[in-house]
Amino acid sequence: MSMLVKNTWYVAAWSSEVTCGSLLARRILDIPVVLFRDQNSVIGALHDQCCHRGLPLSMGKAESGGIRCGYHGMRYDREGVCVEIPGQTVIPKRACVRSFPVIEQHGLVWIWCGDIAPTAQPPAYPWHGEWIWKGGQVHYESNYELIHDNLLDLSHLGYVHVFTIGGDPKSHMNAEMSTKRANGGVLVERFMRDVSPPPTHVRINGYSQSVDRWQRIQFVPGLITIYSGSVPAGTLRTRGDQVGGFQQRVFNAITPETGGTSHYFWSVSHVPVPGNPGMTDTLYSDTVKTFEEDRVIVNAQYARMQESVDQKWVDLGIDAGSIQARRILKDLAAAEQVPRVVPVVLQPVTS
Incomplete structure (x- = not known):
């Protein structure tokens, strides 16, 4: 087992793999991640587990700019915040999952899974176009x-x-x-x-x-x-x-x-x-x-x-x-x- 460097940009997917209305599950740095697009086609990346009982969010559905869990219907936005719980109006403050910085460029989706904020942009690759x-x-x-x-x-x-x-x-x-x-x-x-x-x-x-x-x-x-x-x-x-x-x-x-x-x-x-x-x-x-x-x-x-x-x-x-x-x-x-x-x-x- 090699020691993994976390505080850097990695490619999570090709842009073409992440389509509106679908969810893409992928394990990165031994972290389960789910990728999706919101209503504006902006890509989001969340920890692939519901905060309630841990069901992978990738087993749910893309809906209303976020993801609805396939177990009890909790809906998360692109920031990982739960914005709806069917059957109750009060949403616990801890009802959220981790979101990861993502940048889409040159046909690629880059993700940052480190524990500090990104200090630079992902590497540019203009030959995907030139x-x-x-x-x-x-x-x-x-x-x-x-x-x-x-x-x-x-x-x-x-x-x-x-x-x-x-x-x-x-x-x-x-x-x-x-x-x-x-x-x-x-x-x-x-x-x-x-x-x-x-x-x-x-x-x-x-x-x-x-x-x-x-x-x-x-x-x-x-x-x-x-x-x-x-x-x-x-x-x-x-x-x-x-x-x-x-x-x-x-x-x-x-x-x-x-x-x-x-x-x-x-x-x-x-x-x-x-x-x-x-x-x-x-x-x-x-x-x-x-x-x-x-x-x-x-x-x-x-x-x-x-x-x-x-x-x-x-x-x-x-x-x-x-x-x-x-x-x-x-x-x-x-x-x-x-x-x-x-x-x-x-x-x-x-x-």
Whole structure:
């Protein structure tokens, strides 16, 4: 079981999953949550249990801008306050459930389940609009740190993703790589020069010659973004965005469901390639295959690790990014365990 960082934004759902008149139940950070839209289509998120006898509110119905419990009909608004109790006019002051801050942007619903108020907005992702994109969702039987490890170390591509984005294993293992802390997270950059193009890049860009490849991986708690692609050999830029070739941006939001299971929301965005109008579907199909291969690997890792909890695992040079990410999460989680002292203000004595 990994220690979960709570005071950060996580993706709770795709916007399309939360529709008017319906309720979406989801466990996040081991907290049962129910998502819904009010009469103005604004999303709300409540603790998924009635304050009366604990029935999941998701077993009720969306009604009048809130949720009506399916047991005795108590109705809650978007703030979690009970506004109606059938059969009685007096509503107890404690008749409420916890509500969670949510922000909807770029096709995503972000949620904050921490015990302090959010201090910033969720990460922006303008490529869900500026570029053509398509996304999906995967459920992992693994903690979120192993998924981070998989995405921050792309040297595995040549072994795990042979028929899609893999390519020559040697070129991945010998890539030029740099790792650094940046903007509260980790930035990993990888460059491979004059290598064979992987199958997905050939299908999309029609390569018949060697290419230069790049992978720019950025981690912050709750999100990993990857800007990657290929250009004809000898034309790779090591600073800024590339020109021409095949370019994609992959969104990877990893949301802990529990200490040992995770939600994984992903999308792949691209700029059009002339002469390949079907590239969106090709790229989406190959990405689905790639992420299923990852899921099988990571789930198997986690299951075996749970059988060997005392094992001391060996780190390699390729693990530099994931080691830094784990340190960030460890520090954040440790800080959340420190009791917050509320100062006592003494009032003057009056006669």
